[in-house]
Amino acid sequence: MGINARRVLITGGAGFIGSNLAVFLKESYPSIEVYAFDNLIRQGSRENLPRLKRMGIEFIQGDVRSAEDMSRSPVVDVMVLAAAEPSVQAGIINSPVPVLETNLLGTIRSLELAASFGADVLLLSTSRVYPIERVNEIPYRKDATRFVWSLDGSNCPSGWSTSGLRPDFSLEGRRSFYGASKLGAEMLLQEYAGAGRIRGLINRCGLVTGPWQMARADQGVVALWVMHHLFDKPLRYIGFGGTGKQVRDCLDVYDLCRLVARQLECRERWTAQVYHASGGTERSISLTELTELCRQLTGRQLMIGSEPDTSQVDVRILIMDSSEAQRDFDWQPERSLNETLQSLQDWMVRERPMLERTLT
Numbered sequence: 008m009g010i011n012a013r014r015v016l017i018t019g020g021a022g023f024i025g026s027n028l029a030v031f032l033k034e035s036y037p038s039i040e041v042y043a044f045d046n047l048i049r050q051g052s053r054e055n056l057p058r059l060k061r062m063g064i065e066f067i068q069g070d071v072r073s074a075e076d077m078s079r080s081p082v083v084d085v086m087v088l089a090a091a092e093p094s095v096q097a098g099i100i101n102s103p104v105p106v107l108e109t110n111l112l113g114t115i116r117s118l119e120l121a122a123s124f125g126a127d128v129l130l131l132s133t134s135r136v137y138p139i140e141r142v143n144e145i146p147y148r149k150d151a152t153r154f155v156w157s158l159d160g161s162n163c164p165s166g167w168s169t170s171g172l173r174p175d176f177s178l179e180g181r182r183s184f185y186g187a188s189k190l191g192a193e194m195l196l197q198e199y200a201g202a203g204r205i206r207g208l209i210n211r212c213g214l215v216t217g218p219w220q221m222a223r224a225d226q227g228v229v230a231l232w233v234m235h236h237l238f239d240k241p242l243r244y245i246g247f248g249g250t251g252k253q254v255r256d257c258l259d260v261y262d263l264c265r266l267v268a269r270q271l272e273c274r275e276r277w278t279a280q281v282y283h284a285s286g287g288t289e290r291s292i293s294l295t296e297l298t299e300l301c302r303q304l305t306g307r308q309l310m311i312g313s314e315p316d317t318s319q320v321d322v323r324i325l326i327m328d329s330s331e332a333q334r335d336f337d338w339q340p341e342r343s344l345n346e347t348l349q350s351l352q353d354w355m356v357r358e359r360p361m362l363e364r365t366l367t
Contacts, residue, residue: 012084021045021091026055031264051221071113098184132341138180146360153293171326183320200279213285217260218354251294251312259342285327
């Protein structure tokens with residue numbers, strides 16, 4: 008199949024997901040024009056510009072919070088909203104205004120632009136829209152290397168399955184400034200769609216990783232773990248006793264790009280519904296398990312520090328059920344965790360001078 012669109016604009020297009028998606032779409036559908044819109048504020052984003060240029064992707068520097076900047080976009084058929092402040096820690100120590108403005112005002116500006124074009128909108132949201140306390144209240148047990156949900160499918164909370172959280176899991180409760188702003192962005196898209204101003208779709212992404220992720224301590228933990236093993240830099244298990252047993256599901260950015268492409272091929276079915284873009288139980292991993300895989304991959308063994316105190320926005324286990332996306336778009340993740348880690352290492356070895364200059 009093909010994408011029935013001539014022009015696609017990706018906000019946050021010089022970021023990790025945005026740049027990978029721009030390159031993937033241009034490689035998969037050479038006839039379409041792809042535009043990457045980004046303010047280049049995030050550390051490492053400028054390093055993506057040469058690869059965008061090589062692919063014939065036009066870069067537009069601007070801030071999604073600025074209507075004037077957004078007005079520099081050409082008329083497009085589709086907008087993918089990947090611009091965001093992606094750290095769940097944002098707003099805890101410093102003012103929450105930057106994360107709220109980026110994720111809410113930036114969404115409003117983007118939706119207004121899309122409505123003026125008559126463009127369809129795909130919003131990349133997050134698993135962190137789910138309330139912290141409700142997720143942490145799910146019964147669990149401690150195994151040797153990870154925390155494990157201890158429910159067997161009977162008497163389980165609404166919206167939970169043995170494959171993870173479903174899109175109808177309760178949204179009642181506190182979720183962090185980041186999570187609240189992304190949930191607000193989802194609601195805004197649904198209101199614009201309900202008013203007939205746009206046609207849209209929402210992907211709540213789990214932990215997405217892969218090459219070109221400029222990881223830091225508060226965002227991009229898998230890439231950070233691989234990089235610190237390669238570059239012999241310190242790591243710490245933080246929270247829940249400092250044992251490294253907290254669990255996330257992982258999705259290779261390549262598989263996320265595959266899903267988005269499938270969704271773009273059937274835009275006539277978009278009704279502002281929510282899907283999970285996640286690796287599920289098969290690609291879930293704890294920090295302790297990640298440490299062992301990184302040791303095997305790199306041949307290096309680090310002494311991992313321990314900080315037992317838990318952040319007010321952390322969750323013990325976060326695994327999402329992506330069965331609806333698999334069913335509706337004939338999609339499923341292809342890359343295993345080991346393949347993803349290997350691709351990260353290969354990229355980091357190849358780009359080591361850039362990474363050391365940019366991130367260390």
